[in-house]
Amino acid sequence: xxxxxxxxxxxxxxxxxxxxxxxxxxxxxxxxxxxxxxxxxxxxxxxxxxxxxxxxxxxxxxxxxxxxxxxxxxxxxxxxxxxxxxxxxxxxxxxxxxxxxxxxxxxxxxxxxxxxxxxxxxxxxxxxxxx
Amino acid sequence: xxxxxxxxxxxxxxxxxxxxxxxxxxxxxxxxxxxxxxxxxxxxxxxxxxxxxxxxxxxxxxxxxxxxxxxxxxxxxxxxxxxxxxxxxxxxxxxxxxxxxxxxxxxxxxxxxxxxxxxxxxxxxxxxxxxxxxxxxxxxxxxxxxxxxxxxxxxxxxxxxxxxxxxxxxxxxxxxxxxxxxxxxxxxxxxxxxxxxxxxxxxxxxxxxxxxxxxxxxxxxxxxxxxxxxxxxxxxxxxxxxxxxxxxxxxxxxxxxxxxxxxxxxxxxxxxxxxxxxxxxxxxxxxxxxxxxxxxxxxxxxxxxxxxxxxxxxxxxxxxxxxxxxxxxxxxxxxxxxxxxxxxxxxxxxxxxxxxxxxx
Numbered sequence: 001x002x003x004x005x006x007x008x009x010x011x012x013x014x015x016x017x018x019x020x021x022x023x024x025x026x027x028x029x030x031x032x033x034x035x036x037x038x039x040x041x042x043x044x045x046x047x048x049x050x051x052x053x054x055x056x057x058x059x060x061x062x063x064x065x066x067x068x069x070x071x072x073x074x075x076x077x078x079x080x081x082x083x084x085x086x087x088x089x090x091x092x093x094x095x096x097x098x099x100x101x102x103x104x105x106x107x108x109x110x111x112x113x114x115x116x117x118x119x120x121x122x123x124x125x126x127x128x129x130x131x
Numbered sequence: 132x133x134x135x136x137x138x139x140x141x142x143x144x145x146x147x148x149x150x151x152x153x154x155x156x157x158x159x160x161x162x163x164x165x166x167x168x169x170x171x172x173x174x175x176x177x178x179x180x181x182x183x184x185x186x187x188x189x190x191x192x193x194x195x196x197x198x199x200x201x202x203x204x205x206x207x208x209x210x211x212x213x214x215x216x217x218x219x220x221x222x223x224x225x226x227x228x229x230x231x232x233x234x235x236x237x238x239x240x241x242x243x244x245x246x247x248x249x250x251x252x253x254x255x256x257x258x259x260x261x262x263x264x265x266x267x268x269x270x271x272x273x274x275x276x277x278x279x280x281x282x283x284x285x286x287x288x289x290x291x292x293x294x295x296x297x298x299x300x301x302x303x304x305x306x307x308x309x310x311x312x313x314x315x316x317x318x319x320x321x322x323x324x325x326x327x328x329x330x331x332x333x334x335x336x337x338x339x340x341x342x343x344x345x346x347x348x349x350x351x352x353x354x355x356x357x358x359x360x361x362x363x364x365x366x367x368x369x370x371x372x373x374x375x376x377x378x379x380x381x382x383x384x385x386x387x388x389x390x391x392x393x394x395x396x397x398x399x400x401x402x403x404x405x406x407x408x409x410x411x412x413x414x415x416x417x418x419x420x421x422x423x424x425x426x427x428x429x430x431x432x433x434x435x436x437x438x439x440x441x442x443x444x445x446x447x448x449x450x451x452x453x454x455x456x457x458x459x460x461x462x463x464x465x466x467x468x469x470x471x472x473x474x475x476x477x478x479x480x481x482x483x484x485x486x487x488x489x490x491x
Binding site: 039040042043045061063065066068 | 160
């Protein structure tokens, strides 16, 4: 998608989530493309701290004014933090998809992390899908 | 390939995000649904609704012919009046919901939903006895100018005074030099006009209105906010809230049904249903727990499915998760509580007074 930003220091999934190391945990959010395609986000449903998530499996739901979409975990592990700011103000995901709009942090996902897509591969995937 | 309206190039030039809607390529939004929704509530927005179909009955007996096909009563209307009405099948279900324009007893003009245009025309043609309808859909584009500033914008471009054209009244005349049917109607809950214009003149009219309305804050508005605006008013959307299997009595649209008029298709079924009792009612509700209701989510009472959500959204003006759906009559009163099943989880809901949004 034109105009989007995809930081080089993040890892990506084909389902349009991003992941990055945050100390021992992995922080997870959705990409610029995901929020742009969804439109204005009005509702985010996230797991509770302590819940188990599995790589490639749904861990929550994100709803825009137009559509409902599942969130897929990039890594397996236990949820160590949940971003309460986005459940209170879902539009943060549109405004700051890579900073204030992060969704959860997962403990124990380091093994899966290295298998995620790097930035050039993800951007290529977006370009291929656009044609 | 979806069909294109005469404003297709205009939408693309304005950055419209185009989607396939009922076989037509139309913009779901330009800048954003919420901003466009708020512009319509506070200033003005303009929609391309050229996908809507038009059917005309002309000649001696036109009124009687059309009146036998619809639930509302054109014989009680005046020339220059438009009536919202049902077009029903023999079972009393909606073939479509329509707006019938009475030019004169010899000239009735009917606006139908875009997705139903071919089906409706065929239905009307098959059931018309003396005066056969003419499909005029290809002869008209339609622009809806809606919002508190809409009247002023259209008035400044019109070659005649429009003060006398009240709600659900119409006239004909020139707007920005283009000959139009100028109708004080809409689907947003705001004041405004729907302008029927020749396809060749549509693009020039569209840009003339945008230019004239600039100082009032007019924006081009997409289908996304058309849906959120009408949902906040609990205006029915064909295919969501009403269809072949739901009657106007079930949809709480008894006010468009005139059982005291001469016979019309579906009348006997409605009389029978009225006598037997209405099995379900279309109500408006709010969620009282977190979530957003969406079409086809089950409505539950005591763990059992008692109906379905037909429309739902996070209302940008009411700032609540609101929905429309069918429940049994025992749950239809304001204040009744039930649950909406969202992804397997029951979420508390409460029947509320509609429209959800009140102007001013």
